Every structure is written in C-alpha cells, then in structure tokens.
Amino acid sequence: MPVIAPIQVWFVNHYALAPDQAGGTRHHTLARLMQDQEVEVTLIASSLDHASRQDTRLAAGEIIKVNMEEGVRFVWLKTPAYTGNNLGRGRNMLEFARAVLALKPSHDLPRPDVVVGSSPHLFAGFAALLLARRFQVPFVLEIRDIWPKTLVDLGGMSERHPLVMVFGRLEKLLYRQARVVISLLPGARSHMEQVAGQSVPFVWLPNGVNAQPGPIVPMTDSSPTFDVIYAGAHGAANNLDTVLDAAALLQRCGETGGRPVRFVLVGDGPEKVRLQDAAKQRGLSNIVFRDPVPKREIPATLAAAAACLMPLKDSPVFAHGVSPNKLFDYFAAARPVIFAINTPFSAVDQAGAGLSIPPEDPQALADAVLHLAALPLAERQAMGERGRAYVAENHDMRGLARKLANVLRVVAGQKV
Template sequence: MEYINVFIINHYAIHPSEPGGSRHYSLAKELAKKGHRVTVVASNFQHGTGRYNADLGKGKFKEEMIDGIRFVWIAAPGYEGNTVRRFLNMLVFSLRTRFNKLLKDKRNKPDIIIGSSPHPFASLAAERLAAYHRVPFIMEVRDLWPQTLVDLGRISRFHPLIVFLSWLEKYLYRKASKIVVLLPGASEYIKNLGISEEKVIWIPNGIDRDLLPDISSIEQKKKRDLFTVMYAGAHGLANNLDVIINAAKVLQDEGLADKILFRLLGEGPEKKNLIMLAKELGLKNVIFEDPVPKKEVYAKLAEADVFIAVIKKSNLYRWGISLNKLFDYLAMAKPIVFGVRAFNDPVREAGAGISVPPEDPYALAEAVKELFRMDPKEREKMGVNGREYVLKNHDFTVLASRLEKVLFEVAGDNGLR
C-alpha cells in the first residue's frame, strides 16, 4: 500500500484561520505531503471561541478541501459554558458523524479511522464508523475520560455517569488497534486498566514549522514601553488564570505597575469573571485581549518578553501535560514562567525559564520579577534553549512521521499492505 486513506475524527479540530490548537490540521497536512489521503471531521461550532467556523446554511454538514486536506464540518448546536447544551452538542456531533452519508460512502472507504477523545462519544462514533467499514480503529487519547471529571472534583467516581464512561473507556481501548496518547505518563494509566502497554504510542502536541516565523524575524513590537508578560490560551476553570491576576496585584502593590504589564489573550467561560476580578482589585497592569487565529498568533507572541503557563493543581496531571500554548511559547525563544505540577516539566527539561508551584501568586510574581531584573542575555539564552528543545522534540513534521509509522503498522497487521 503506497498511501493510506485515513479519517481523523476530532470534534474540536480547526484550521489555522481560527484561534486554538491545530494539531490535526498540521498532522494531516504532513501526511498529505507524503501522498496519503486525509479527511478531518469536526464540528462547525468552535468550542474555544463559542462561534461557528463554517457556514452550513440549512445543511447538516459541509465538505471542503483546505491545503490538500478534506474537511467535513458537522452541524452541532451552540452552547455557552459547561451546561446541558454542551452535553447535547457532544451527542449531536457524535450521532451525526456516525450516520453521515459522506463518511459512510463505500466509494470513499477509509483504510483506517482515528477517533480523538476530547470526549469519548466522538471516539465511539469513530469506532462504530470503523466497524461499519470493517477497517481498523485507532484511539487518540487527549483527555483521560472519565478520570478528568473525577480528578477535577466535579463528580464522584461512583456516579452512574462515571460508571458508564469508565465502561465506555475500556471498551474503546479494547477495540482500538493502537492507542495514541498525548500525555507522556498516560501509558501507565491505560496499563492499569488491563490494556497491553504495547498498544500505546506517545505522540504529543507540537509546532508547525510552516506557521512559525524565523528566529531572526522575532522582534519586540511593543505597544507600550513596558516589560510584557503574556498568556495566550483558553480562559477556563482548569486554566486557573486568577493566579495571574493576583500575581499582578502583588507586583502593583510593590510599585511595579508602571514597569511590568500582563497581557491575557484568549476566550473562555471564565473571562468575564477574570475581568471583574481585575477591576475589583483596581489593577492598572493587566489588559485582556481577544483571541487571534493560529496563523496570526506568533505575531502577537512576538510582543512578549516573558510567557506564563499555569493550570489548576490537580492529581489529573500526574499523567503529564501536552499544552498547545506551551509549545508555541517555546518556539518564540522567550523565557517562560511555568506554574504547573505534573508528570513532566518541559520548561525545566529545556532550561527555558523558571518553574514555580501552582496556585501560588507570590511565587509567580517573584519569578516574573526575577526575569524582569535578569540580564537580557540570560533571558535570551533561556529562550534559545526553549526553541531548540521544541524544534528537536515537537516538530509536527517529525510527529507526523511517527504517526505514519503507526498507520503502516496497523495496516500491515490487518492485511492492508
């Protein structure tokens, strides 16, 4: 088999013209360069921004070619926040994907179907579609459902929904020919469920060189003559951005509000609350900005002196992290303050910044202050370390080759080669 016809089903997949992580666009693009045929199936309603990214008119789906990749956009109802409507959005997308006439068309039968799990219902739709076509199913594990819900303290492990999701999780792992994980410690979690560790392959998030500016073109393009600390990403509960607001308060109280500026780019259910908190604290050193498309984000990131990555302290991250924003930060050759407790610490591994305890605004403020007072050459060295690390370990060109190897192995095991 010279090429593979692969369907990638990811509810939240996007094109770089939209804000957010574009993992499957980048992987699909690299696979297409190698001669493979790739279809990406996603919802027309974008989770990160709360808006529709494809005009379907009155239809239930839309097919289009983008950069050599076939996208199929599935209609799903909009929602705001973690409400019943979000659950409805998940179910509608999954059912419409499973029974979509384009995806069921035997004239364009896939060789392999990959089901990504920002939630398990989309993965189940992928598995059922693979069974319909009698082709192998590969499970991609982004979030560990239902462990994510339990570890974030939102629901008891004995709740009937968690019991059902636990059964569904094991069912999908057993049905999968291979399991691709984004978290470096997830193989141990899956092994503990009685699944062979040999089925598990780690392919983390990464960066797309085609979108990345050359390091020589990364310049300070500041709107203000201030030391700029930037966060770019989702504004949700798990992101724990109130710790950044409180760190800004610490520095303002120390008289540094006219020297250090915090810029938060992005969207999410907690953004309004964060804006209110900043106003209540009377902060003059924090500004909030709209999200920007992936293909434009690097121009914004170039305006920073330092980046911040924080998430809520939780046992969930004992299996690791693979934050899209972190790889973008590393690629921009600027130091990072990393407030995360997890299985892995890419910032420490790369020597690309300062790691601090999570949920500690005072430690965060001290790290920012240390970088502010640091010799610019030392900051530059940290930034270069980060860029070299991410290009070596997280280039989507390399990650796509790793995925291609998995596809050929699965094809061979199932008599397709």
C-alpha cells in the same frame, strides 16, 4: 523506489479547527504534512467552535459540509449550541456522535482504511469505533485529555456521577478495542493499562510546531512595560485567577523598580467574562485582555512578550504529563517561560528555557516575574534560544507527522 499506495484515514475530532480559527490546529497540520507520506486524512469536526460558541462553517439550514481547508478535507457537522459545561454541552457531544454515525462514503468522502477517534470526550471515540466496525477497518484511539479522570480531578465531579460512570465504561472499552492508543501524555500508558486490565499498544505523539519558522523577532528591553503573555483558553483548568492574584500583589507592592510588569491574556473561553469583571472590580491596571487570534498570527503576538506564561490548576491528572500547544509556540518564539504545572514531565526544565514554580501560588508567580525582569537581557535571550532549540529537536511537526503516518500505515496493514 516502490510505489506506496495511499491510505484513507477518517479522523474524528469534535473540536478540530481550521487554520483561520483561534486555537490548536494539531490535526490540520498533521494531516497536511502526512500527505507527503501518502496518507490522506479527512477531519470530521463540529462546525460549532467550542471557544467562541459561534458557527462559522455552516450556513443557515445546512447540517453537513465537506470542503477543503488549506489543502485538508474537513467534514463539518451541525451540532446544537451550548453555554458552559452543562446538559447543553452533553447534548452537543451526543449529537456530534450521532452525526458521525450517519456518515457514508461518497464522491467527496472516500471510504476509510483506518478510523481514528480523538478525545477529550469519549462519545466521539465510541462513534469512531462503531464506524470502524461498520467498514471493517482498524480503529485507533487518540487521548489528548484523560476522561473521565479529568472530569473528577479538575472538574470536581463525583466518581459516582452518571456521566463519569458512562465515560468510565467507554474508556475501558476503547482502550481494549483500539489497535493502537496514541497519546500526547508521555506517562499515560500505566493509567490506560490499569483501566483496561491488559496491555495497551501505546504511542506517544506530543504537540509540536513548525521547527523551521521564519526569523524570530529579537527580544529587547525597549518596550516601556515588561509584558508576560498568556495565549490560550480561558477555562477553569487554566488557573487564570492566580494570574489576577499575582497582578494584585505586584500592583500593591509597587513592584521593585525597573519596567512596570503587565500580564497580557490573549484568547477566549468560558471564564473570560468573569475574569474581566474581577480584574475591573479589583482595579487591576496591570492586566490586559485581548481577543483570540488565529494560529498563524501567534508568532507575531508572542513577539511582543518579554516572557510567556504556562499555568494550569494543581491536579493529580497532570502526573501523566502535559503537552499544551501554547508551550511549544512559546519555545518557537524564543521567549523564556514561567511554567506553573505540577507534573514530573516539564519541558521547560528539560530545556532550561525558563522557571518552574508551584501552581496556584500567586506569590511564586509574582516572584518569578520579578526574577525574570531583573535578569540581564542576555540571560533571558539564552533561555529563549534554549527553548527554541529544544522544540526544533523534539517537537518538529514534520517528524511527528512521519511518525504518525508510519503508525497508521502499519495499522492499515502496509509495510513501512
């Protein structure tokens, strides 16, 4: 069997996380698994955790650190703290891009054969493009959220806002310059080609999970409450106000027999304190807020769920699809899912793994919860098992890592 020379990939992702942090660890998992394909990835990220706004990687006075996080090399870059989506966050993005551009190969940091820039914000992608030009290696773009479209459709920013216009120019440039554009969104190619004004080499690479996890905790009806768990970010796009409104409806009507329903919201984000205050002011005893947990603890957290919740705001940007990490964690836990997203790409419908309802509709959410609670345990178990089978077949991280490794090797000029 011929020996395949390893390639070095610099992966610029402002918000990449290590496994002990709470949130999506897509790139760490892909990087670790691609080592079997002779692809060595260095993840370049900010040391400031976006969700917690805490710096847990750099000591006082440090501006950069190169270390191994469970087998994967990270470059942690110092960026300024910020709160909310304001000028402070913009400065944080620009400082990250500046720090990326200052990187040089060293004994601890091998020279790249490919540079990948990952969204959401496009300053990171632009910095990755400039690095690729400096080293005269191919540039690959990964789009996880479509900016600036998301800023307009979800964030309410004007199309004539200076930042939106800057990102619009960068978006067009990056689509045109990328050797390949990778996206989590299955329907994104048409948008990209419309913006670029030309054909865009496109690869769909969704999120996924370990398709061979340990044994699941069987679902039972022994718990005194019917817990609907949401595990993820508490931001404006996540539409958690609708959960509070649904909880108020259920509390007001006294539900309709059976176990009491609780919404359990696990995670953190800029909206969490406001949501907690609102729930307290409204006297919602059927809402429970819990701290975020590291990715490795998600299965144990979801084992307590009778059902799981996947909500987002009603926005035209989701017409291109969604690929939230939490959805596939729900599937892997074999729990039925309430899917409240306006998109033609619903994995819940494709898998038969739960219920799809309109977004931003508290009554529909309350009705869906009551419907699931009234179903026999065997029917809810069957939904969960279908979701688990679907994710194993379509979202196995080992298969996704092989696909990405092949793409990167081809881009680097190697045969696969």
